[in-house]
Amino acid sequence: MATSLSSVQKASKIILFARQLFYLKSCSHTAFKLQPCFFQVSPMSQYSPIFLDPIIDKDELKKELPENDLRRHRPLKAPNTDCSISPLFYDPTVQKFTNIMMKSGNKERVRLIMRKLFENLKHMQIARWNQATTLEEKSAIECDPLVLFKTAIDNCKPLLLTQRIVKGGIAYRVPVCARPKEQTFRAMKWILESCRDKERRIPMEDKLTLELMDAYNHQGKAMRKKQEVHKICESNRAYAHLR
């Protein structure tokens, strides 16, 4: 009993320390390097900072918690529905794409579209694979839908983006380096937008299949969008110092 009490006291001290750190962080704009694992608080989190992350790893779940583990005494966050432990059904890129495509919280529908999209991609490539006769031809065909999907998005990623900067009453479109997060976001957004422009009667998954296969082969509307942006950046290179 005594040991557990002392550990609780210890824990509460640590929490206090953590809160102080949190306030420090929120007051000062300098990035804080040292962050303990229980102190990753997102500014919009619904949970109070005393909540700890749940265990999602399968092997770790089977083990017993150590005697002085904080998770024995502190409340835990509920595991995220999207975050599956299985490499079969979870991929961060796919999840990001799903969330961008989603409208009005209808995630079930978007997941269905993604499932059918992968099915279409597989049907397309594996039919070719089965019809190919020589080994060389077969090895040239990429059958993994995830690889196809990721390569298509990588191909659409822009290197430069333009930023609107007002100097002396005139707005300039200044070329800036795109951050990795921004790159993926723009690539995904362009692919989705180019699909939404097309005819409405065609199901989304079919449009996406065509668009992704185009992007995989360095063609298509999203690809052209990227080249356009690059061209604007190239023509506005004189403003680069305004950044």
Added chain:
Amino acid sequence: MEPVVLRNIVSRTLSFKFKKSPLQGFSKCKARCLSTSAQPQPEKINNVCRTHENDPRNHTLDHVGLYYTIPVEEINGVLKNCVHPWHLRLMNTFNEYGMMVRKPAVELNGYIQNVNLNHPIPRFVLYGRTGAGKASILLHTMQRFHRDGWLILSVPWAGRWVRGWYKEVSESTYKAGRYDLPTDGAEWLAHFKHQNEGKLANLKTTSEYIWTKRENAAVGTPIEEIINFGQTRIKFSSDCVGVILKEIRNQAQTLGLKVLVVVNAVNAFYTQWNQLNALKNSGKKKLHPSEISLIHNFKKMLTPTWTNGVAVCTVEEACNNLNERENYTPLYLLKQEGFEALDPFVPILVPEYTEKEALSTINYYIEHNWIQNAHGRTEEGKKEIIFVSNNNPFKLYQVCTSL
């Protein structure tokens, strides 16, 4: 008391989820445990998923759970319109028409093979959960008896005849108070002709049929001519179906025909759709299935009033109203009326996959490059796929589509 119970439940679920025992697949070598020095690699043994016995007539219980291939001619011939679209698409992609031998199929084929055809027709009802593979078993049976030269009368999906929007419904030309579905009738005639190509030459009518003042079919008209008439004058297509069914019933014994009647989703014949989905006549009155002449004619094929035939039906949850799908047993789905009409029948349960069958399917997919996920090809991944799909064949396919 409570925590103990809870722990029990948790441990049971966990033991199911994280099963320690390795997956038991099919083995080529039965006596592999006898020699310790030359033990074959377990992975290769578990990957057996196909049989080279491609003739459904020779399938026995030894072949259960293994895949065999169907020739393309039969897929486009006798099995046309009967394979589910998703299944056909998968087969086309694989460039091979493979299907699994299931235990109920072997059982059913054995029953039909040993039946005494001089008695009134026996009836078999396949039942099981949605996606358990009832329609696939019908395919197996149809293919098997088609090879034996049986005449096949199949309804690929009876639900098609009882619902539909903007479907043409006309007064029957034969009897008042009954309704025809001209396009569906013509479609069935084409389907029937396609399935039984080359077997209808001996069939001729035994009585005269008068369609209109000028058009009639004299005694001895070949059945093929009646089919052509029904296809060109689709107003009379339902009557033509009635004529063909009647002639087959009457002549089966005298001509020595063997007839296999296959109806998928037979409960559509007996249950009434709700106001939204039911077919309506020109006066907006909703129609009971028995008022539709196609169904009226086909119900007669399911009565034991004739010989030299066998009727095989399935009951499907999807053909009942949304609030009547709690159970999948024949009595519940057919309701009192349908049950009494079909009684006595032989019910055959179509169970979901056993572990061996599920593993065989996954291996078949892997063999055809369908499962691309690297984790899905490991033992752990296979276990997980089986667990997530809950051993349901259709669910298993759905889970594997995105991998």
